[in-house]
Structure formats: C-alpha cells, structure tokens
Amino acid sequence: MNGWTRWVPGINTLRHYEADWLRHDVFAGLVLATMLVPVGIAYAVASGLPGIHGLYATIVPLLAYAMFGPSRIIVLGPDSALAAVILGVIVPLSGGDPVRAAMLAAMMALVSGAVLVVAGIARLGFVTELLSKPIRYGYMNGIALTVLISQLPKLLGFSIESEGPLRDLWAIAVGIGDGKINWAAFAVGLGTLMVILLLKDNKRLPGILIAVVGATLVVSLLDLGTGYGVKVLGPLPQGLPAFSIPRIGYSDLIPVLAGGCAIALVSFADTSVLSRTYAARLGDKVDPNQEMVGLGAANLATGFFQGFPISSSSSRTPVAEAAGARTQLTCVVGALAIAFLLLAAPNLLQHLPNAALAAVVIAAAIGLIEIGDLKRIYRIQRWEFWLTVLCFVGVAVLGAIPGIGLAIAVAIAEFLWDGWRPHSAILGRAHGVKGYHDITRYPDARLIPGLVLFRWDAPLFFANAEFFKERILAAVEKSPTPVRWLVVAAEPVTSVDVTACDTVAELDKALHARGIELCFAELKDPVKDKLKRFGLYAQVGEAQFFPTIGSAVSSYLDINNVEWEDWEDQVKVGSQPVGL
Numbered sequence: 001m002n003g004w005t006r007w008v009p010g011i012n013t014l015r016h017y018e019a020d021w022l023r024h025d026v027f028a029g030l031v032l033a034t035m036l037v038p039v040g041i042a043y044a045v046a047s048g049l050p051g052i053h054g055l056y057a058t059i060v061p062l063l064a065y066a067m068f069g070p071s072r073i074i075v076l077g078p079d080s081a082l083a084a085v086i087l088g089v090i091v092p093l094s095g096g097d098p099v100r101a102a103m104l105a106a107m108m109a110l111v112s113g114a115v116l117v118v119a120g121i122a123r124l125g126f127v128t129e130l131l132s133k134p135i136r137y138g139y140m141n142g143i144a145l146t147v148l149i150s151q152l153p154k155l156l157g158f159s160i161e162s163e164g165p166l167r168d169l170w171a172i173a174v175g176i177g178d179g180k181i182n183w184a185a186f187a188v189g190l191g192t193l194m195v196i197l198l199l200k201d202n203k204r205l206p207g208i209l210i211a212v213v214g215a216t217l218v219v220s221l222l223d224l225g226t227g228y229g230v231k232v233l234g235p236l237p238q239g240l241p242a243f244s245i246p247r248i249g250y251s252d253l254i255p256v257l258a259g260g261c262a263i264a265l266v267s268f269a270d271t272s273v274l275s276r277t278y279a280a281r282l283g284d285k286v287d288p289n290q291e292m293v294g295l296g297a298a299n300l301a302t303g304f305f306q307g308f309p310i311s312s313s314s315s316r317t318p319v320a321e322a323a324g325a326r327t328q329l330t331c332v333v334g335a336l337a338i339a340f341l342l343l344a345a346p347n348l349l350q351h352l353p354n355a356a357l358a359a360v361v362i363a364a365a366i367g368l369i370e371i372g373d374l375k376r377i378y379r380i381q382r383w384e385f386w387l388t389v390l391c392f393v394g395v396a397v398l399g400a401i402p403g404i405g406l407a408i409a410v411a412i413a414e415f416l417w418d419g420w421r422p423h424s425a426i427l428g429r430a431h432g433v434k435g436y437h438d439i440t441r442y443p444d445a446r447l448i449p450g451l452v453l454f455r456w457d458a459p460l461f462f463a464n465a466e467f468f469k470e471r472i473l474a475a476v477e478k479s480p481t482p483v484r485w486l487v488v489a490a491e492p493v494t495s496v497d498v499t500a501c502d503t504v505a506e507l508d509k510a511l512h513a514r515g516i517e518l519c520f521a522e523l524k525d526p527v528k529d530k531l532k533r534f535g536l537y538a539q540v541g542e543a544q545f546f547p548t549i550g551s552a553v554s555s556y557l558d559i560n561n562v563e564w565e566d567w568e569d570q571v572k573v574g575s576q577p578v579g580l
Contacts, residue, residue, distance in 0.1 A: 029333025
C-alpha cells in the first residue's frame with residue numbers, strides 16, 4: 001500500500017476481497033453480535049455509565065476500525081481492563097449525573113484517540129514496549145482486583161459509594177454485616193457467573209450468551225424485579241447514537257487528560273500484543289504505528305457518538321476467529337446487527353438483571369489475572385517479581401490512574417537503573433578458553449603485568465559517565481602491578497553523548513597524570529565517529545584505538561617490552577598446534 005491508502009487498510013481489504021469469504025464473515029458477524037450486546041452493556045455499567053452507551057461504544061468503533069485498523073479479525077469494544085480507569089475518573093466528577101458521566105467518558109475517548117493517532121503518525125508504536133512483562137502483569141492483576149471489588153456490590157444486590165478499592169472493600173463488608181444482601185439477586189448473579197466459567201473453554205457453546213439469556217428469562221418469568229427487588233437494566237432508548245461534541249468544565253480537564261492518556265497507553269499495549277499474536281497465526285504482518293492510528297480512530301469515533309474509551313478484546317476476538325471470520329467485515333456485520341436491535345427491539349433486554357451484568361464483568365476480570373507466569377518469574381528473577389507486586393499494590397491501594405502512573409514510573413526507573421549502574425568487568429586470559437574473560441567468572445585467569453583490560457557493558461551516557469570513571473579508577477587501584485595501559489573493551493558500547501565524552505576526556509587527563517595510557521578496543525565505527533566530532537578521538541590519539549583486544553594486547557607487549565608467556569596461545573589437537 002502506498003500514499004494515503006497506507007493509512008486506510010480497509011480500502012485495500014475491499015480491493016482484494018474474495019467472494020468465498022462473504023458467507024464466513026456474515027455468519028461470524030452474527031455470532032459475534034450475540035456476545036457483543038451483553039458484554040458491551042456490562043462494561044458500560046462497570047464503567048459507571050448507562051448500559052446503552054456500551055452498545056454505542058461497540059457499534060461505532062467496529063465500523064471505524066474496519067476502515068483504519070490493520071488487523072484482519074481483531075475485535076474492538078468496551079473492555080474490562082479500562083472499566084476501572086473510566087470509573088475512577090468519572091465517578092468523582094459526575095456527581096451521580098448519568099448525562100455528565102457520559103460527557104466525561106466521551107471526552108476521555110477523544111483524548112485517548114487523539115494521543116493514539118498522533119503517536120501513530122509520529123511512529124511511536126514502540127513506546128508500549130518500554131513496559132516490561134512483570135510491570136504489565138502487576139498492573140493488570142491490580143486492575144482485575146479493582147474491577148472485582150467494584151462489581152461485588154452489584155452481584156450481592158446492593159450499592160455503595162465508590163471511594164477506592166480498600167474503602168470499597170470496607171463498605172462491602174459493612175453492607176454484608178448490615179444484612180443488605182439481596183439473596184435473589186445474588187443467586188441470579190452467582191448462577192450466571194458459574195455458567196460463564198463452566199462454559200468458558202467451550203468453543204461451540206456461547207457461554208456468556210447462554211448465561212445472560214438464562215438469567216433474563218428467570219428474572220422475567222419469576223417476576224424477580226418487582227417481587228424481590230432484583231435490579232434490572234430496563235428498556236433501552238430506541239435509535240442509533242447521534243453525533244455529539246462532549247463538553248466538560250475546566251476543573252475536569254486535568255483528570256480527564258490523565259485518564260485519557262493512561263487509557264491510550266493501556267489500550268495500545270493490549271491491542272499491540274493481541275494484533276501481533278493473530279498476525280503471526282494468520283501469516284500477516286501488522287504495522288504497530290498503523291495499529292495505533294486504527295485504535296485512535298476508533299476511540300475518536302466513539303467519543304463523537306456518545307461512547308466511551310475502547311480497546312481490543314482478547315475474549316471476543318477468539319469468538320470471531322472460531323466462528324470463521326476472514327476479514328473486518330465480520331465486525332461490520334456485528335455492528336449492523338446491534339444497530340438493528342436498537343432500531344427494532346430496544347425492549348428485548350429490559351429484564352436483564354444487573355447482577356448478571358456484574359457476573360459478566362467479574363468473569364472477564366478473573367481472566368485478566370496472571371499467576372502461572374509470575375511463578376516462573378519468581379524462580380528466575382526475584383527482583384522483577386517484586387516489581388510486579390509493587391505495581392499490583394499501587395493499583396489496588398491507590399486506584400487505577402495513580403497505579404498506571406506508578407507502573408510508568410517504575411518502568412522508567414527500571415530502564416534508568418539498568419543504564420545507570422551497568423555491569424563492568426576486568427578481563428584476563430582464562431585457561432582453556434579462547435579470548436579474554438571476566439576474572440570473577442574465571443578466577444584462574446591470568447592478568448598481563450601493567451595492563452588493565454576493562455569491559456563496559458552498556459552505552460556510555462550522562463547517567464553513567466561518572467560511574468564509568470569511578471570503576472576505571474578503582475580497577476587501576478586494584479591492579480596487582482603498576483599500570484601502564486588501560487584498555488577499554490568497548491564492543492558493548494553502542495552510543496556516547498557529550499557529557500560522557502567530557503567525562504572520558506577528564507579521565508584521560510587523570511590517567512596521563514599517573515603515566516597511564518587510555519586505549520579503546522573493538523569500538524564501533526558510529527561511536528568512533530561521534531568521538532571524532534566531539535574532539536575526544538584526537539585527544540586520545542588514533543594510535544590508541546585498536547580493532548580487537550588481541551591487537552591491543554600485542555601492541556602493549558611490543559611497545560612496553562613486556563615479556564609475558566601466554567601458555568593459552570596454542571593447544572594441541574593431535575600433533576598439530578592450533579592458535580586460540
């Protein structure tokens with residue numbers, strides 16, 4: 001795809017659409033719609049919004065992504081991972097007003113959509129890769145717990161004022177102690193949850209649809225809404241979502257911007273992983289930057305049509321695949337089927353109990369929890385496991401938005417720490433091993449008198465330049481013989497900045513004052529070019545740069561008339577000596 005069509009992959013799909021795909025896409029779209037309706041409504045309620053907005057946030061994004069999204073079958077819509085973030089922003093600001101809540105949520109969708117589109121055009125698709133797997137696990141586990149806590153009151157048949165996960169838990173405990181549980185609602189919700197979990201792995205039976213339809217029929221036939229106080233969805237407004245520009249106050253701007261940016265990060269992190277997974281399975285290649293644009297366009301569209309922030313779905317996409325989806329036409333058919341429902345039968349779901357909707361969200365939250373891989377991380381690298389725990393506690397205690405901020409801060413700190421205090425080593429000649437190696441790994445390695453071979457295992461930049469200087473001076477002090485040359489084995493050094501160059505220049509002068517020559521071996525040409533521009537190459541001297549460590553050692557031995565018998569230079573294979 002070239003020119004403007006690169007940004008509209010849906011056009012290319014239509015140009016190459018095969019007639020045989022149509023029946024598969026139509027059937028898969030109708031099957032998908034049966035799941036999209038209850039899930040969309042459930043996630044809207046979980047986000048603190050009227051259920052109808054969940055259908056609006058399903059129809060419009062599916063149509064937008066079909067045009068701008070690069071993935072062939074990925075399904076977008078309301079998502080359990082975003083529910084806690086949306087709820088955490090709109091509940092304190094809306095004051096219980098559903099219209100105001102819808103405006104705030106729509107504005108968050110516009111913010112996240114704009115951030116994603118700009119980031120995609122700027123080719124920043126790599127940004128989410130900065131969040132390591134342990135950090136993502138901790139965040140998602142915290143979100144799962146937050147969502148579970150927020151839905152427990154609905155499952156139990158009463159309501160509380162949401163004030164954060166820990167306070168909500170206390171309020172739930174107080175409500176249970178005060179006898180507020182509606183046992184009829186709890187029975188319906190628990191039964192719905194059990195059916196969903198039992199049928200979760202069955203690809204032939206739509207577990208969510210069966211559970212929700214069954215709960216609706218039970219409430220309707222037994223008149224549990226009127227007779228036993230079981231709260232139900234009620235009739236949905238008839239008609240399709242209208243174009244609307246959300247309006248919020250200046251006091252709402254900061255939390256909405258923070259929430260929108262957090263949603264952009266989380267939604268793209270999930271979507272990029274899911275799209276790569278299905279692209280590999282289908283033999284396709286997905287451009288992460290175009291994925292950002294497609295997801296951003298979908299969020300912008302839902303924001304202008306009374307929806308709220310959306311993401312990809314790891315539960316609905318497999319449904320589309322199992323039903324035989326070939327292209328995004330599946331999602332278009334699903335969106336049109338929901339639109340037909342709103343036009344022709346808006347009262348069909350009026351007896352859908354809120355407890356059943358809570359069960360749908362709780363089942364999805366359980367699916368977010370990751371434990372198995374955390375056990376592996378605990379075994380192989382404890383400190384990364386504790387990063388997971390830190391992010392989990394941050395979300396669970398502070399809430400979704402501060403938790404995301406903590407996760408990002410931890411990710412940046414982790415990145416900077418690895419670069420700030422990288423590994424370094426003194427190298428020696430080890431017995432029976434080719435080359436020069438870390439003497440802490442090979443205690444029997446021989447050191448060359450008067451020569452320090454120092455390896456630096458990281459880029460050299462402002463954050464670690466002083467540490468680099470300190471480590472080299474420490475290596476000089478620890479040398480068992482007076483040092484004449486210090487050779488930096490610089491093959492791992494992939495970059496250098498002005499601050500680092502100035503620090504190395506100071507180091508060169510300090511070593512010269514002690515009668516020590518500073519040399520470099522195996523330095524990459526792009527890094528060497530930077531040293532030339534900074535003037536450091538001329539200061540150190542061209543003769544002090546060597547292509548290999550071996551050539552640096554040979555030069556040192558020749559220039560300084562050092563007699564050193566390297567008993568590892570040759571080994572016998574049969575009767576033929578072979579150089580190491």
